[in-house]
Amino acid sequence: MKEIYIILCLFVFSIGIAQEPQKTKKTLSEKKHEVKLGAIKMLAGPIFEGTYEYIKSKDFTYGSSLLVNLNTGNDYPEDFSITPFARFYFQETKEYGAYGFFVEGFGKYSSGNYYNNYSINNSKTKYNAAALGLSLGKKWVNNSGFVFEILVGAGRTLGNSDSIPDAIFRGDLNIGYRF
DSSP states (O other): OHHHHHHHHHHHHHHHHHSOOOOOOOOGGGOOEEEEEEHHHHHHSOEEEEEEEEEOSSSEEEEEEEEEESOTTSSOSEEEEEEEEEEEEOOSOOSSOSOEEEEEEEEEEEEEEEEOTTSSSOOEEEEEEEEEEEEEEEEEEOTTOEEEEEEEEEEEESSOOTTSOSEEEEEEEEEEEEO
16 A cells, blocks of 8 residues: 555656646846847948847846948948947836836947048048947837837047047947847
């Protein structure tokens, strides 16, 4: 009788262990990561700009953008840039956070070709520069996690040289996904 009882307990125990836990679907407020692609630059360039954003709280996020010019012969001044940023969101409701109007502070390291219009021969020179700036934007997120974002900003390059641009531009229409 003891042997049957032990076998029965082992059988019930093994069935309980073998079942997979039910997967619970994350709500949008539990999703903390976003990846986005710059649509206008990709279509016009071809220039790849990918962005990763981590949602720290409902009002604050941080992340980084990576830009790679896939056709360095075009007139776009940047061939490569990396842009870390921090964003503060100002939405009226706190439904799931990190959406709506935002203000962004960013730093940028870029390299590319600078066309100096003030030089005698109007030549282009290679440059490497760092910049600090501010951006404004608005983000929409649907319940499935798809993201659409408008971003416009400008920054001032650090240092003083005729071979680097005085100011930089940051902007695009970004399409992505929150997970």
